[in-house]
Amino acid sequence: MDHDAPLLLVEDLKVTLGGKMAVDGASLSIARGEVLGLVGESxxxxxxxxxxxxxxxxPGARVSGRIVFDGIDVLDLPEKEIRRIRGRGIAYIFQDPASALNPFLTIGSQMMDAIMAHGDAGREEASMKAMEMLRSAGLPDALSICSAYPHQLSGGMKQRVMIALALSCNPKLIIADEPTTALDATVQASILALLGKAVRENGISMLLITHDLSIAASLSTSICVMHSGRIIEHACTEELFRNPLHPYTKELLHPSGRRLAPPSRSGCPFHPACPKRMDICTRKAPTMAGDGGHASSCWLNQREGSDA
Ligand SMILES: Nc1ncnc2c1ncn2[C@@H]1O[C@H](COP(=O)(O)OP(=O)(O)OP(=O)(O)O)[C@@H](O)[C@H]1O
Ligand code: SF4
Ligand SMILES: [Mg+2]
Structure with missing residues (x-):
């Protein structure tokens, strides 16, 4: 296996749902140990x-493009193999932990099931490991958490359990989809700190999904900005904040307060809302271009646009 190759490579991903393009040619990559932020509006x-x-x-969604995870072409895999990757290689932390936990099982039995499903631990060993993982997820009273049902825990506690569950299968990649949106500000900060510590200490990569650039910046080494199903800018975090190129990224960084017109299906999707739009923007969509790891899809930053 080529260890210099990215852990995850996504090329020209398209997802169509009910005739609507939900993802329209997104490409991104995540290196081993990297935290990539994926940011954009609802x-x-x-x-x-x-x-x-x-x-x-x-069900019914059509997916095309290329997804390579740890050297394996995911879109070519039969369902059984995808399930194996889902459990072991990639862990998913959902926005709403309540819907991801089984309300009829105690936290202890859900933790033990996950641990036993992903290793050869027996019940006793799995129980010890569950408590150890809950403690390291910031839940010192692991014994009583283990015997609790999800509805007996606060939102922050449930999210800590989700993080412990995610780590219990030794993943290579964690996808954290708006992991703190449902939590209040102080709990948000402690959950983000826990996630950051977990990925750093275990060398895990993470795709951190959020609508909030400052949350992405707190943990991510680089950031992809998404708009209308497309990645419209990608740069390392520092560079993106220092020198944003795309007008939409600038709007996210320094909101103008004006109401943005909805995206267009023709030309550059951002053109109805863009204060910088030119004639070419209404006719033709730009593609990603750039150098030194900083790329954007905007005619302002491309030769064809300046020639228009
Ligand atoms: N189950 C579904 N059936 C049909 N369309 C859907 C479904 N789920 C999402 N969509 C559509 O797909 C597009 C992308 O949705 P997606 O959930 O990926 O957005 P998002 O960026 O995650 O938004 P949010 O920040 O609100 O979570 C949207 O236009 C949405 O309406
Ligand atoms: S391509 Fe044109 S409309 Fe689109 S973001 Fe750039 S300047 Fe604005
Ligand atoms: Mg979402």
């Missing part, structure tokens, strides 16, 4: 991109 396609990686798009 409905831009972040979750559909992430669900495609683990084969969990809604």
């Amino acid at each position: 409905g831009c396609g972040k979750t559909m991109t992430a669900l495609s990686l683990i084969g969990l798009v809604p």
